[in-house]
Amino acid sequence: MRISASKSESMVLARKKVECLLRVGEEVLPQVEEFKYTGILFTSEGRMEREIDRRIGAASAVMRALNRSVVVKKELSWKAKLSIYRSIYVPVLTYGHQRWVMTERTRSRLK
Template structure:
């Protein structure tokens, strides 16, 4: 298996900053404090407020795009609006919630 060392990053998850010296084929792997994986922000220090705020902003953006089309449409049934919310907005807000820590590290 070949590993692209220029695209590979490493991260140490801890309360205090820790330097990790990871080397592949004689090349140092860059250490990062945060990155986005499949749309979810992952941080080494567990910044829970920022992660929740980012997911809420993504859901709010999508909800705003649907403002004229769905929410202000008087011909659309309220049950249809609820179904759209449950299938389009709520999953964006709760995406990766099961992998978040319950509390932020202090």
């Protein structure tokens, strides 16, 4: 297997900041505190609050756009509006939710 060291980074999952040098050949990979993979933010602390904040922010932006363009349309039935909401807003909010730890605080933030 070939690893492109120039395109690679490393991250250590730990509660406290830990330095761990990872070498590929002669090169030491840079260590990062966070990275995005398939649109999901991973942090070295393993916590998901920032990712949940990002999802809530993205969903809020979608909701504002839907309110300006869809909700105000009198021609659309409530059923059609609800269908649009379920097909656009809910997936934006819940993308990557399989990794979230659902506490009461998280549940209340998502409502």
